[in-house]
Amino acid sequence: xKAIAALILVxxxxxxxxxxxxxxxxxxxxxxIIPYAAIAIFLIGFIxxxxxxxxxTVPFRITTTCGxxxxxxxxxxxxxxxxxxxxxxxxxxxxxxxxxxxxxxNTKAELKENGKLVYGPDKWLWASALAFHWSFLIIFxxxxxxxxxxxxxxxxxxxxxxxxxxxxxPVLYITSFILLAAVTYLFLRRVFIPQVRYISLxxxxxxxxxxxxxxxxxxxxxxxxxxxxxxxKELAMGLVVFKPVLPEGGxxxxxxxxxxxxxxxxxxxxxxxxxxxxxxxxxPTRNLANNSRFKRHVNPWNYDVKTHTYEEYEDEFRDVMRNxxxxxEKDK
Amino acid sequence: MSEDLxxxxxxxKVDYDPPKRDWMDPTVEIRRGNYNYGSxxxxxxxxxxxxxxxxxxKADDWNLPDNWKQIVLEGMRDRIMKYRSFHVFMDVxxxxxxxxxxxxxxxxxxxxxxMPVLRAELLRSIYRREFTTAGKIMGKMAGARELTPxxxxxxFYYFYQCTECRRCSVFCPYGIDTAEITMMGRELLHLLGIGxxxxxxxxxxxFRTGNHLGIQPHGFKxxxxxxxxxxxxxxxxxxxxxxxxxxxxxxFVVPSADYFGDPHYFGFLGYLALFHEIGLDYTLSTxxxxxxxxxLFHSADMMKRLNAKLYAEAKxxxxxxxxGGECGHMWRVLHQYMDTMNGPADFLEAxxxxxxxxxxxxxxxxxxxxxxxxxxxxxxxxxxxxxxxRNDHWRVTFHDSCNPAxxxxxxxxxxxxxxxxxxxxxxxxxxxxxxQTFCCGAGSGLGTDENLEMRLRGGFPRGNALRYVQEKxxxxxxxxxxxxxxxxLPALADYWAPGxxxxxxxxxxxxxxxxxxxxxxxxxxSQPYETEEEQKDE
Numbered sequence: 001x002k003a004i005a006a007l008i009l010v011x012x013x014x015x016x017x018x019x020x021x022x023x024x025x026x027x028x029x030x031x032x033i034i035p036y037a038a039i040a041i042f043l044i045g046f047i048x049x050x051x052x053x054x055x056x057t058v059p060f061r062i063t064t065t066c067g068x069x070x071x072x073x074x075x076x077x078x079x080x081x082x083x084x085x086x087x088x089x090x091x092x093x094x095x096x097x098x099x100x101x102x103x104x105x106n107t108k109a110e111l112k113e114n115g116k117l118v119y120g121p122d123k124w125l126w127a128s129a130l131a132f133h134w135s136f137l138i139i140f141x142x143x144x145x146x147x148x149x150x151x152x153x154x155x156x157x158x159x160x161x162x163x164x165x166x167x168x169x170p171v172l173y174i175t176s177f178i179l180l181a182a183v184t185y186l187f188l189r190r191v192f193i194p195q196v197r198y199i200s201l202x203x204x205x206x207x208x209x210x211x212x213x214x215x216x217x218x219x220x221x222x223x224x225x226x227x228x229x230x231x232x233k234e235l236a237m238g239l240v241v242f243k244p245v246l247p248e249g250g251x252x253x254x255x256x257x258x259x260x261x262x263x264x265x266x267x268x269x270x271x272x273x274x275x276x277x278x279x280x281x282x283x284p285t286r287n288l289a290n291n292s293r294f295k296r297h298v299n300p301w302n303y304d305v306k307t308h309t310y311e312e313y314e315d316e317f318r319d320v321m322r323n324x325x326x327x328x329e330k331d332k
Numbered sequence: 333m334s335e336d337l338x339x340x341x342x343x344x345k346v347d348y349d350p351p352k353r354d355w356m357d358p359t360v361e362i363r364r365g366n367y368n369y370g371s372x373x374x375x376x377x378x379x380x381x382x383x384x385x386x387x388x389x390k391a392d393d394w395n396l397p398d399n400w401k402q403i404v405l406e407g408m409r410d411r412i413m414k415y416r417s418f419h420v421f422m423d424v425x426x427x428x429x430x431x432x433x434x435x436x437x438x439x440x441x442x443x444x445x446x447m448p449v450l451r452a453e454l455l456r457s458i459y460r461r462e463f464t465t466a467g468k469i470m471g472k473m474a475g476a477r478e479l480t481p482x483x484x485x486x487x488f489y490y491f492y493q494c495t496e497c498r499r500c501s502v503f504c505p506y507g508i509d510t511a512e513i514t515m516m517g518r519e520l521l522h523l524l525g526i527g528x529x530x531x532x533x534x535x536x537x538x539f540r541t542g543n544h545l546g547i548q549p550h551g552f553k554x555x556x557x558x559x560x561x562x563x564x565x566x567x568x569x570x571x572x573x574x575x576x577x578x579x580x581x582x583x584f585v586v587p588s589a590d591y592f593g594d595p596h597y598f599g600f601l602g603y604l605a606l607f608h609e610i611g612l613d614y615t616l617s618t619x620x621x622x623x624x625x626x627x628l629f630h631s632a633d634m635m636k637r638l639n640a641k642l643y644a645e646a647k648x649x650x651x652x653x654x655x656g657g658e659c660g661h662m663w664r665v666l667h668q669y670m671d672t673m674n675g676p677a678d679f680l681e682a683x684x685x686x687x688x689x690x691x692x693x694x695x696x697x698x699x700x701x702x703x704x705x706x707x708x709x710x711x712x713x714x715x716x717x718x719x720x721x722r723n724d725h726w727r728v729t730f731h732d733s734c735n736p737a738x739x740x741x742x743x744x745x746x747x748x749x750x751x752x753x754x755x756x757x758x759x760x761x762x763x764x765x766x767x768q769t770f771c772c773g774a775g776s777g778l779g780t781d782e783n784l785e786m787r788l789r790g791g792f793p794r795g796n797a798l799r800y801v802q803e804k805x806x807x808x809x810x811x812x813x814x815x816x817x818x819x820x821l822p823a824l825a826d827y828w829a830p831g832x833x834x835x836x837x838x839x840x841x842x843x844x845x846x847x848x849x850x851x852x853x854x855x856x857x858s859q860p861y862e863t864e865e866e867q868k869d870e
Contacts, residue, residue, distance in 0.1 A: 056413055058415075059415065060669055067767060072694075100505055107434075109439055117792070195429055195444065197350075199450055201473075201475040276425075279420050283506050293694055294696045296676055298672065302673065307640040309644065310644060
């Protein structure tokens with residue numbers, strides 16, 4: 001039900017761009033104003049969220065330790081899973097951000113008929129998440145060719161690796177299909193794994209459909225309804241230098257659908273769980289070294305609390321302490 | 333209680349399929365065997381808690397204060413600013429579900445609200461509604477819910493079905509730590525005068541008498557004399573147990589169950605025998621007679637209030653540093669909170685073992701050393717004579733306690749000791765030990781009799797792994813380094829792996845320790861060691 005609601009929402013977006021561009025001739029709105037607005041909302045929203053997180057304090061070192069601590073010389077510490085200093089934290093965070101280390105640990109618990117619980121490795125979520133994020137990143141970087149003249153060499157390099165198999169004209173990019181497959185898998189697991197379906201919100205399905213829409217329109221435009229690439233670049237270059245012009249001769253509807261979906265994704269980003277992109281760097285269980293016993297850490301809001309002092313304690317128990325032969329501070 | 337308890341074969345039939353009812357419906361049925369009794373008003377009052385009243389979780393009306401909603405929302409706002417963990421964890425979850433089958437309470441109960449992701453969503457849904465744009469505009473579509481008295485009941489039920497063990501946090505791609513969520517949830521409930529007695533009364537006792545059990549100084553002294561007599565009977569050696577001794581080099585702090593509980597006590601005898609044998613200049617304290625800290629299960633303020641006595645007492649007695657006994661959550665507080673909360677302890681010195689000369693660099697600012705670090709160092713430097721065959725009647729496995737494992741990384745020190753003090757040591761399966769260890773199901777104040785069914789459900793994964801090594805290797809002892817484990821694992825073992833005993837690591841050390849002038853026909857439990865004939869029979 002929530003998945004259907006999300007799908008309908010994406011279809012409404014598609015209808016909006018269709019009516020707007022094909023019927024209403026609102027190319028300037030969809031090609032210039034909305035993209036600008038989306039980027040602005042994204043930048044402001046993203047920065048706002050990061051600043052608001054960093055304004056919250058980190059009173060305690062609550063590292064989740066996933067390996068042996070650094071203690072005695074003859075016991076080998078796990079420098080990455082339980083970092084004791086900055087370099088360990090950097091490697092731990094790099095593995096987390098670039099390779100999804102924690103997700104790699106994933107197991108699946110299974111309760112057998114005989115009442116035995118067994119745990120097996122489960123790498124599907126890790127693999128699909130990694131495939132999804134990395135192909136998305138490469139595709140994102142590939143698009144840089146529309147925004148720069150001459151096209152930078154790293155983009156050309158990426159393109160040639162991505163199109164290694166030289167299938168089709170224009171060449172099929174591997175990442176396009178990896179992205180499509182990974183997003184589809186991530187969607188299907190939400191629907192078919194009962195627990196994951198139970199916890200999924202409309203806002204979990206919506207970005208999946210939106211990204212699926214972006215991927216499909218992108219692939220369609222490259223391989224099926226070929227749009228005028230020169231015109232696309234003209235529009236893109238104009239946007240970059242803040243002198244937007246709508247190219248003469250126009251660009252097909254599929255392009256506007258693609259651009260509109262991307263704009264919605266950007267605009268939606270900072271209001272949603274997609275902010276995990278920034279949040280992953282700020283998680284105190286991962287980005288702090290486990291050094292709280294050898295490096296003093298100050299809580300910025302540490303305040304005094306009411307305690308029970310030894311003097312109060314001895315005052316209450318002086319007689320029984322004396323009778324038990326315990327030494328006293330004040331014996332009167 | 334126990335007569336209503338289903339048989340273990342029945343309890344093991346867990347249905348993991350979620351119900352039809354949407355999770356946003358907060359209605360809960362507070363079921364017998366699955367919740368803890370409310371705080372005793374006297375204890376709550378002693379701790380200056382707000383809105384003290386008689387609180388029965390089963391009552392329909394919880395008598396919330398008139399402005400309860402405002403209290404909760406202001407409490408949330410305050411904590412969002414104070415804890416980046418809380419703030420970020422409220423925002424970044426993508427509900428991938430990797431945490432779902434990592435929680436022992438979910439694995440044992442099948443209740444979807446025991447999946448860490450949903451436990452957090454109980455709070456997040458309110459956060460979204462009140463503190464985020466998307467939640468305000470899109471409401472339910474964005475996972476936002478209204479805060480109602482039913483939600484408060486739901487929070488109570490599920491934030492006291494989490495032992496703050498942090499296993500989910502190991503698997504979360506963003507390191508979201510449900511312990512943080514539960515701690516915030518419990519703090520918010522305490523603002524409304526809602527708590528459980530097995531947290532509040534021990535905390536009140538601890539505040540007054542220095543320990544959770546409420547043992548007064550003369551009672552403490554008696555226990556120490558009693559322990560010395562027992563050791564004399566068991567080993568033939570006269571052992572002195574110093575109490576409140578000024579100028580002792582080391583202040584030794586243990587969880588109070590160590591000198592009052594069974595099987596903790598055998599490990600306590602182990603400490604005393606060890607310290608006697610190496611000639612450690614140390615003292616115990618009647619005032620700092622508790623290293624454990626039920627304040628951790630209550631609120632950050634309460635944790636700080638109870639923890640303060642340790643540094644204060646070390647200062648009063650003129651000790652150089654503090655040594656801490658076997659206890660899980662105690663070590664979470666000592667390791668991750670103590671120096672920040674109540675330091676700097678600049679009146680103490682960086683810990684140096686007076687026996688080996690080893691400087692504990694890893695504890696140089698907190699000035700607190702874990703007994704396993706201390707003992708492992710002694711053994712490595714050949715300062716104690718050990719006869720591991722005295723533990724041959726035990727076939728041992730080791731249960732990593734949640735907090736030393738996931739909030740310290742104290743994993744190989746106990747194993748190093750274990751291999752030196754016993755000959756038959758077997759690990760449980762790898763997904764159930766070290767940083768992936770499963771909780772006893774009764775930590776964080778949930779170890780009560782009235783909560784037994786839920787404890788045993790939560791203990792199911794641990795019990796299962798224990799049963800595995802029992803069947804495979806004839807394991808008959810699960811050693812651990814946590815007072816709550818020692819108090820609650822016996823019931824778990826009796827239920828899920830009958831025949832396995834529970835003991836402390838330093839009980840095994842005490843058994844293996846060869847003492848000068850000893851006459852030891854039995855182990856510390858007064859059981860005979862396995863004779864050579866028996867070994868040949870096998």
